Amino acid sequence: MGANLNISSQWCVAGASVIGSSHQKAGSECQDTWAFSQTAPLASIEVVTAACVSDGAGSVEKALAGARLTSFVVSNWLCEHFPSILKLSQDQIRQSCLARVRRLIRWAAKKAECLPNEYAATLVAVCVGADGAWLALHLGDGGIIGSFGSRILVVSQPEKGEFANESWFVTSSDALEHLRIYGSPFNPELCNPTGFVIFSDGVENSLMDRRTGTVATAASIMLDWLREQHPDRVSRALEQNINTVFREQSFDDCSIVLMAKPEKSDASRGHTSR
Amino acid sequence: MIEESMQLGKGDLLLNPTSRVPVAFCLDVSGSMFGDPINELNEGIRLFFDALHSDAAAKASVEVAIVTFSNWPEVKLDFQSLDRIESPPILTVGGSTDLGGGVKTALDRLEARKNDYKQSGVDYFQPWLVLMTDGQPTTDNHRLASTRTLELEAQGKLVVFPIGIGSSADMKVLSMFSKKRQPLRLQGLNFAKFFDWLGPSVTRVSHSRPGENVQLDVEGIKGWAQI
Numbered sequence: 001m002g003a004n005l006n007i008s009s010q011w012c013v014a015g016a017s018v019i020g021s022s023h024q025k026a027g028s029e030c031q032d033t034w035a036f037s038q039t040a041p042l043a044s045i046e047v048v049t050a051a052c053v054s055d056g057a058g059s060v061e062k063a064l065a066g067a068r069l070t071s072f073v074v075s076n077w078l079c080e081h082f083p084s085i086l087k088l089s090q091d092q093i094r095q096s097c098l099a100r101v102r103r104l105i106r107w108a109a110k111k112a113e114c115l116p117n118e119y120a121a122t123l124v125a126v127c128v129g130a131d132g133a134w135l136a137l138h139l140g141d142g143g144i145i146g147s148f149g150s151r152i153l154v155v156s157q158p159e160k161g162e163f164a165n166e167s168w169f170v171t172s173s174d175a176l177e178h179l180r181i182y183g184s185p186f187n188p189e190l191c192n193p194t195g196f197v198i199f200s201d202g203v204e205n206s207l208m209d210r211r212t213g214t215v216a217t218a219a220s221i222m223l224d225w226l227r228e229q230h231p232d233r234v235s236r237a238l239e240q241n242i243n244t245v246f247r248e249q250s251f252d253d254c255s256i257v258l259m260a261k262p263e264k265s266d267a268s269r270g271h272t273s274r
Numbered sequence: 275m276i277e278e279s280m281q282l283g284k285g286d287l288l289l290n291p292t293s294r295v296p297v298a299f300c301l302d303v304s305g306s307m308f309g310d311p312i313n314e315l316n317e318g319i320r321l322f323f324d325a326l327h328s329d330a331a332a333k334a335s336v337e338v339a340i341v342t343f344s345n346w347p348e349v350k351l352d353f354q355s356l357d358r359i360e361s362p363p364i365l366t367v368g369g370s371t372d373l374g375g376g377v378k379t380a381l382d383r384l385e386a387r388k389n390d391y392k393q394s395g396v397d398y399f400q401p402w403l404v405l406m407t408d409g410q411p412t413t414d415n416h417r418l419a420s421t422r423t424l425e426l427e428a429q430g431k432l433v434v435f436p437i438g439i440g441s442s443a444d445m446k447v448l449s450m451f452s453k454k455r456q457p458l459r460l461q462g463l464n465f466a467k468f469f470d471w472l473g474p475s476v477t478r479v480s481h482s483r484p485g486e487n488v489q490l491d492v493e494g495i496k497g498w499a500q501i
Contacts, residue, residue, distance in 0.1 A: 022331060162431070164293035164397035165479075205290035211395040218286040225280050237280035245282050249289065251331045 010041060011049040011128050014226050014234035015257035018242040020202055022251040031056035031063040032200045032253040035071035037079035050078035050127035053142060053255045055200040057120035057169050062112065066119030069108060070170050073101050078127035078135065086133055090181040097123075097137060098179060101170045120169035123179070124156075126196045126259060134193045135183035139175060140167040142255075143204050144182075145219045147195035152220050154213050155182055155190070158204050167201075195223040195260040202254035203246050226260040234258065292334045293397035295479050296353055296387050300380040302407035302439070303342040304371040311408060311439060312367045318465030319362045325473030326356055332477040333357065335399075339383050343376025344369030353387040373407055374415030377451070380405075381422055384432070399479050400433050404472070405451055408439035420450035427454055437468065 019030035036051035054070040056063025077100050078085065085093060101123070102116065109116040122140030136144050141158035159178060160167050168178040184191065197219045199207060207216045222241075225234045242254045299319070303312065319340070326332045333356050340351040342365060350363045384401045391398045403423065426432035436448035436457035448457035460468060 160397065164399050205292075206287040209288050209290060209395075214288065216286060216288045218282050221282065221286055229280070234280070241280075241282045245284060245287060248284070249287065251292075 010038070010047045010130065011259050011261050012226050012231045013038070013049060013051050013257065013259050014231040014238060015051065015053075015255065016235055016239035016242055017053075017200075017253065017255040018239060018247065020250060020252040020254060021247060023253060029064055030253045031058070031067060032202065032255040033064065033067045033071050034198075034255050034257045035068075035075045036257070036259075037075040039079055046083075046130045048079050048082040048127065048129050049259060050075045050082070050125065051196075051198060051257045051259055052078075052123065052125035053198050053200050053257050054124070055122045055140070055142060055202075055253065055255070057122075057167075058165070060118045060120045061114065062108075062118040063121065065108065065112075066105065066121035066170070069104050069119060070101050070121045070123050071125075073104050074123060074125045074137065075127075078125060078137075082127055082129055082133075082135070085127075085135065086183070086185055090186060093135070093137070093181050094176050094179045098170060098175055105171065117171045120171045122167060122200070123170055124198045124200070126198055128193060128196070128259065128261075132192055133184045134196075135181070135185075136196075137179060137181055139179045140169060141201035141204065142199055143208055145197040145199075145207060145215050146190060146193060147220065147223055147260075148190050149192045149194065152195075152215050152223075154208050154215060155196070156180055157208070157210055157213075158201060193261070195226070195258070197222065198257045198259070200253060200255040202250045202252035203242070203256055206246050206249050207256075222256070222258055223260050226258045227263055291394070291396045292331075293399060294391060295336045295399045295402070295476055296339070296384055297336060297402040297404065297476055298339045298341060298353075298380040298384050300341050300343065300376045300403060300405045301365065302344075302371060302373070302376075302409065303365050303367045303369075304344045304409060304412075305368050306371075306409050306442070307367045307439075312365060314465040315406075315439075316362075316364055318469040319365075321466055322469035322473050323356070323359065323362050325470070326476070329477050332473075336476050337387070338362075339380070339387070340365075341376055341380040341383065343372045343379075346372055347375040347379035349379065349383060353383065353390075370412040371407065371409050372413050372415070373405075373411035373447070374413055374417070374419040377403075377405060377416065377419035377423060381419070381426070381432075400431065402433045402435065402476065402479075403451075404435045404437065405448070406437045406439055407443055407448065409442050410444040411447060416447060416450070423451045424453060427452060435472075 013036040015034045017032040034053045039048045052071040052075040054067035056067040105119045124142040125137045128134045138156040144156040146155040337353045434452040438459040
């Protein structure tokens with residue numbers, strides 16, 4: 001990740017994943033993770049920023065590994081190939097994305113001598129270019145909130161089965177039918193993106209009302225932090241807030257990733273590390 | 275330490291309800307349950323509620339209904355959050371064994387509660403039906419009720435626990451209510467141990483996450499029942 005990037009149109013990213021009290025009590029690990037990727041700010045290339053949250057399925061052995069692979073592959077793929085992905089149809093994006101994730105999972109499963117299904121994980125990702133082009137991919141639960149000009153709204157709701165412990169994962173046989181794609185080529189009404197909040201199911205009930213589509217004021221407050229503060233500092237603040245506020249309302253692992261377009265150029269901002 | 279300007283308040287978040295686990299008890303209170311059986315059952319139910327109250331996630335998630343059956347079915351406790359229940363109802367006995375009526379009423383209440391959840395946008399886990407009887411049904415409507423129960427179970431929409439109490443319980447009839455779980459016969463009047471097992475089992479479901487199929491403690495069953 002580049003440090004001290006002085007590009008006014010470059011998006012900033014901050015995030016945190018915190019173990020839920022249920023997993024903590026059971027002595028297990030946090031199965032949420034997140035990753036982001038950003039292209040180098042070369043004069044000839046538009047800066048692209050991608051981030052992905054992934055939540056490993058509760059019942060599988062390699063839940064965290066599945067989430068790590070998914071978030072890493074998807075954020076890197078989106079970032080590296082963004083201009084060409086934007087030209088694909090939604091079906092082509094679905095196929096291309098899942099093929100890449102599954103290829104790596106198959107490789108990892110073979111190495112670990114287990115089945116690929118043991119790496120089941122959800123996928124919530126957003127990629128933005130400096131010119132306002134954007135893409136969002138969502139499979140399973142969790143959600144995406146977007147800020148477009150003066151509007152902040154739910155871009156993607158969680159998708160669950162009838163029961164609370166049913167969802168879709170990158171390894172699900174019908175994942176292709178359930179991977180939802182949004183973005184500037186497909187949703188022209190959602191233009192001029194200025195910020196995104198992507199999150200796992202542990203915080204979905206705190207950040208959105210699924211019936212009404214209402215977004216919690218916390219979303220715009222947190223995006224404002226990222227527009228004003230260094231991303232590393234905001235990441236620490238997110239972790240603290242998950243521990244002190246969000247975990248009061250959830251027993252599950254919690255992940256929040258913020259992506260914001262800075263309002264002005266500031267050489268002191270930029271990413272140093274995750 | 276992060277400065278106060280980056281600290282959210284509770285008012286900045288929305289407060290949506292937690293996912294629910296509806297558990298319907300369908301309990302035989304016919305005349306043959308008189309004496310120690312009903313006393314032990316009441317004590318077992320009390321212990322079950324105590325166990326749920328002691329776990330924050332279970333307390334927020336588990337909802338219990340108690341349907342009894344003797345001459346006719348009766349909803350003794352309808353679904354509601356545990357917070358609202360100070361103590362479970364004390365059950366009394368008398369009459370015959372309308373097992374089919376009891377199961378039908380319990381399934382109707384589960385269905386109605388699921389509709390409540392759907393209309394309110396509340397997520398829920400697979401409902402549980404715990405059926406306990408110490409004898410034989412005195413009506414034949416249990417056949418229809420068992421067909422409905424088996425259909426729901428086959429569709430993965432219901433978890434059924436058929437439990438026989440004592441040596442007179444008709445295990446053949448109980449076996450009509452589940453193809454996935456054999457009926458269990460309580461050893462003596464081990465209600466306390468059964469509910470002691472059931473509480474943490476429901477709690478595990480309330481803690482479960484998407485994709486997770488909760489494994490019940492099968493070994494633990496051996497302490498209180500025989501298959």
